[in-house]
Amino acid sequence: MSDHPVHSSRRALLxxxxxLAAAGLSGPAASQSLREPPVPPxxxxxxxGMVVFEGFELLDIFGPLEMFGMINDRISTVLIADKAGxxxxxxxxxxIADVSFADAPKLDIVMIPGGSGTRRxxxxxxxxxxxxxxxxxTPQVATVCTGSAVLAKTGLLDGVKATSxxxxxxxxxxxxxxxxxxxxxxxxxxxxxxxxxxxxxGIDMALALIAKLYGKDMAHWVANRAEYRWHDDPTDDxxxxxxxLG
Amino acid sequence: MSDHPVHSSRRALLxxxxxLAAAGLSGPAASQSLREPPVPPxxxxxxxGMVVFEGFELLDIFGPLEMFGMINDRISTVLIADKAGxxxxxxxxxxIADVSFADAPKLDIVMIPGGSGTRRxxxxxxxxxxxxxxxxxTPQVATVCTGSAVLAKTGLLDGVKATSxxxxxxxxxxxxxxxxxxxxxxxxxxxxxxxxxxxxxGIDMALALIAKLYGKDMAHWVANRAEYRWHDDPTDDxxxxxxxLG
Numbered sequence: 376m377s378d379h380p381v382h383s384s385r386r387a388l389l390x391x392x393x394x395l396a397a398a399g400l401s402g403p404a405a406s407q408s409l410r411e412p413p414v415p416p417x418x419x420x421x422x423x424g425m426v427v428f429e430g431f432e433l434l435d436i437f438g439p440l441e442m443f444g445m446i447n448d449r450i451s452t453v454l455i456a457d458k459a460g461x462x463x464x465x466x467x468x469x470x471i472a473d474v475s476f477a478d479a480p481k482l483d484i485v486m487i488p489g490g491s492g493t494r495r496x497x498x499x500x501x502x503x504x505x506x507x508x509x510x511x512x513t514p515q516v517a518t519v520c521t522g523s524a525v526l527a528k529t530g531l532l533d534g535v536k537a538t539s540x541x542x543x544x545x546x547x548x549x550x551x552x553x554x555x556x557x558x559x560x561x562x563x564x565x566x567x568x569x570x571x572x573x574x575x576x577g578i579d580m581a582l583a584l585i586a587k588l589y590g591k592d593m594a595h596w597v598a599n600r601a602e603y604r605w606h607d608d609p610t611d612d613x614x615x616x617x618x619x620l621g
Numbered sequence: 622m623s624d625h626p627v628h629s630s631r632r633a634l635l636x637x638x639x640x641l642a643a644a645g646l647s648g649p650a651a652s653q654s655l656r657e658p659p660v661p662p663x664x665x666x667x668x669x670g671m672v673v674f675e676g677f678e679l680l681d682i683f684g685p686l687e688m689f690g691m692i693n694d695r696i697s698t699v700l701i702a703d704k705a706g707x708x709x710x711x712x713x714x715x716x717i718a719d720v721s722f723a724d725a726p727k728l729d730i731v732m733i734p735g736g737s738g739t740r741r742x743x744x745x746x747x748x749x750x751x752x753x754x755x756x757x758x759t760p761q762v763a764t765v766c767t768g769s770a771v772l773a774k775t776g777l778l779d780g781v782k783a784t785s786x787x788x789x790x791x792x793x794x795x796x797x798x799x800x801x802x803x804x805x806x807x808x809x810x811x812x813x814x815x816x817x818x819x820x821x822x823g824i825d826m827a828l829a830l831i832a833k834l835y836g837k838d839m840a841h842w843v844a845n846r847a848e849y850r851w852h853d854d855p856t857d858d859x860x861x862x863x864x865x866l867g
Contacts, residue, residue, distance in 0.1 A: 409788060409863060409864060410788075425714075432687070433686055434684065436683075436714075437679045437680060437714070438680065438683075438684070440679055440712070440714055441680035441820065444679060444711065444712030447712050447713075452712065452714065454714060461717055465690065466690030466693050466698065467690075467693075467697075467698055468671075468682075468683070468686055468700060468716055468717075469716060469717045470714055470715060470716055471707055471714075471715045471716075471717070541848065542655060542656075542846060572848055573846075573847065574687065574846075574847040574849070575848050575849035576848050599860065599863055600788060600820075601680065601819065601820040601821050602786070602787065602818055602819035602820050602821050603821035604821075604852070604859075606850070617655060617845055618655060
């Protein structure tokens, strides 16, 4: 090419930006290489603890873990359950808990998923006590789907704004009468607590946590590498109306 | 209410439809209850086989399995690997293979995910032979992400249109010089083969398979229950431009 390299590169950038804007994707991501993250790793690695239990919902766990797994040079993941070993999802496929609650390391983020198993766990005092202890000891507490029902049952969400799965709304909200439940929200952040609505919403919330930790460009970079269209507006929730809730 | 009940119900339906249309969601889903599927189960349950291997990508597997898990009254899932037992993902969290290739049941659909482990498996003749045998014996063969590189290496995609992950495009397409690789596609269907682009695209392809099996209303119902916005146009792929491929 006879173009001056700076001009040529700038033109390519502008063309790429235009293509992305036409596709309805965000501006900042357009100017970034998908190869290199926009922010280099700094400081010690963070530790994310994912709580698991029999009857967890697959995507509640593995949607967020896919996004955090894109930056596993700066965040490690540990799966925590009653005891280490296999744990079966609602629909059959299993995962393996790394440690018991008693052996959980110090966490930077704890995440509580949903699933049909939450119906049992809200009546399991030992589980609720373990979740409560973990949440109290951790500076950032996140829930996906009916995970907020479990956390509500511990009392920690009393007076706190939160959301939950739309299909299970009546049951989930009944687990915490003092929680300020918001039905129309992709996710809700209030102090150290962040809760997402049903299943897939956990992916968008995980990206919001990545944005909080490393900036919004980093969250877009992660989403783009996963070929995922991040819904980055927490108030954009078409599923509330669909369930007669918003 | 003094309204005639038919008018009242029709008005509620129209209001719900309007709210969904404003949110950019599809029409048919708006008129369906999220409680009951639009199509009742009929005929024998189908069997979906998900191939797993060390270094699989989490969302490649669990995105599609979440969607199929919403209709597990009509589709069962089996995880198939070199041998039954634990299999670790690229980023650490593990799942558990139900059976070995030798013990796999007769399948209606086989799905091959991607992940860093595909770089090893394209050079593993025993794995390629097992995948080839399974694909030849199964009427519907699906790949997610670099799963298409593995299938391409078996030769079964020669002369077939397919796509793959954008970040791994050069490597993936080099595994099958005779494949008709299409870079700008959310997913590509050609005969009994259907392939999706990177990671998250597997969710949209899984919904397309559900639409093929049970109709588009059913696919929207599944997506809506998972609070997932299905990208139902296979040609809508903004990530190709982002990677300089479209």
